[in-house]
Amino acid sequence: MNLERAGEFRIGGDLPICRFGFGAMRLTGPGIWGPPTDLHAAQAVLRRVVELGINFIDTADVYGPGDNERLIRDTLAPYPARLVIATKGGLVRGGPATAQNPGMGTDNSEAHLRHAVEGSLRNLGVERIDLYQLHRVDPAVPIEETMGVLARLRDEGKIRHIGLSEVAVDHIERARSEVEIATVQNLYNLAQRKHDDVIDYCARHGIGFIPFYPLKIGDLADSEALKSLAAREQVTPALIALAWLFRRSPVIVPIPGTSSLDHLEENAEACRVTLTARDMETLDVLSRPQPEASGS
Ligand SMILES: NC(=O)c1ccc[n+]([C@@H]2O[C@H](COP(=O)([O-])OP(=O)(O)OC[C@H]3O[C@@H](n4cnc5c(N)ncnc54)[C@H](OP(=O)(O)O)[C@@H]3O)[C@@H](O)[C@H]2O)c1
Numbered sequence: 001m002n003l004e005r006a007g008e009f010r011i012g013g014d015l016p017i018c019r020f021g022f023g024a025m026r027l028t029g030p031g032i033w034g035p036p037t038d039l040h041a042a043q044a045v046l047r048r049v050v051e052l053g054i055n056f057i058d059t060a061d062v063y064g065p066g067d068n069e070r071l072i073r074d075t076l077a078p079y080p081a082r083l084v085i086a087t088k089g090g091l092v093r094g095g096p097a098t099a100q101n102p103g104m105g106t107d108n109s110e111a112h113l114r115h116a117v118e119g120s121l122r123n124l125g126v127e128r129i130d131l132y133q134l135h136r137v138d139p140a141v142p143i144e145e146t147m148g149v150l151a152r153l154r155d156e157g158k159i160r161h162i163g164l165s166e167v168a169v170d171h172i173e174r175a176r177s178e179v180e181i182a183t184v185q186n187l188y189n190l191a192q193r194k195h196d197d198v199i200d201y202c203a204r205h206g207i208g209f210i211p212f213y214p215l216k217i218g219d220l221a222d223s224e225a226l227k228s229l230a231a232r233e234q235v236t237p238a239l240i241a242l243a244w245l246f247r248r249s250p251v252i253v254p255i256p257g258t259s260s261l262d263h264l265e266e267n268a269e270a271c272r273v274t275l276t277a278r279d280m281e282t283l284d285v286l287s288r289p290q291p292e293a294s295g296s
Pocket residue numbers: 022023024025026058059135165166185186211212213214215216255256257258259260262263264266267
């Protein structure tokens with residue numbers, strides 16, 4: 001199967017996963033609110049994820065809220081032995097997301113995080129969460145304090161590994177002064193490379209980097225260079241962008257999301273695309289952030 005070509009990453013050095021994961025967020029209702037409109041279709045996607053050999057699923061307590069975690073439990077439990085489920089906490093939601101309003105706020109207080117972890121344990125139907133990611137840093141709470149809370153939850157046996165989301169290198173360093181950080185999940189793709197420095201930092205320290213929105217490359221999909229590589233490999237430009245992520249760094253674990261069986265199968269094809277050093281150079285030139293023009 002092509003997925004084997006993606007290789008493996010060990011979360012926290014001891015939890016092996018295939019470097020092609022699945023982001024489950026799309027398996028919720030409109031605005032990431034409530035259960036999916038088509039429950040049977042969503043369950044079919046999750047079952048196929050496992051059949052394909054994908055053993056890393058990403059979710060969060062705010063997807064629903066709760067519905068996405070419960071969907072995973074109701075569809076896949078008792079879980080296959082090697083399946084790793086990552087969830088997140090630290091955000092609160094008051095309603096469906098809209099283009100104008102994501103409908104979310106942060107809460108990294110100890111009371112909230114304890115309540116959130118208990119909820120995720122119950123909703124996922126597990127005794128310990130494989131990877132618990134702080135969804136967003138709360139500006140009202142020093143990250144060191146938040147890491148102290150997560151370290152205690154880990155020591156109590158409720159969490160196995162700790163991750164961060166949407167953070168800069170400075171946050172990661174501060175977090176690591178309190179606890180081991182196994183992964184970082186930031187917005188990153190071929191067209192949005194703001195976190196290049198975070199990836200290089202993660203690679204130096206053996207921290208997994210989970211790029212979210214791996215397919216959201218916007219207008220770059222229309223570039224001739226990308227289209228010609230896509231034609232050569234007989235895939236879509238978005239899949240070339242996915243293949244680029246695999247080669248960008250060995251610590252990268254993409255989690256493309258979909259609610260469609262066809263798209264799921266298609267996305268797995270990215271693992272068979274082999275980009276040469278020259279292709280990587282072409283894509284790098286195409287996508288590298290331009291230096292700011294200096295004012296006169
Ligand atoms: N940490 C965070 O703050 C954060 C934020 C956002 C997301 N995430 C995580 O990252 C995961 C990935 O993000 P995402 O799902 O929003 O974005 P994505 O993986 O970049 O793209 C998903 C979108 O692309 C479409 N799509 C997928 N495969 C396709 C294909 N082969 N052809 C055409 N369209 C395709 C999907 O629609 P269809 O359903 O129609 O296929 C969906 O609209 C999420 O599921 C979630 O787990 C984390």
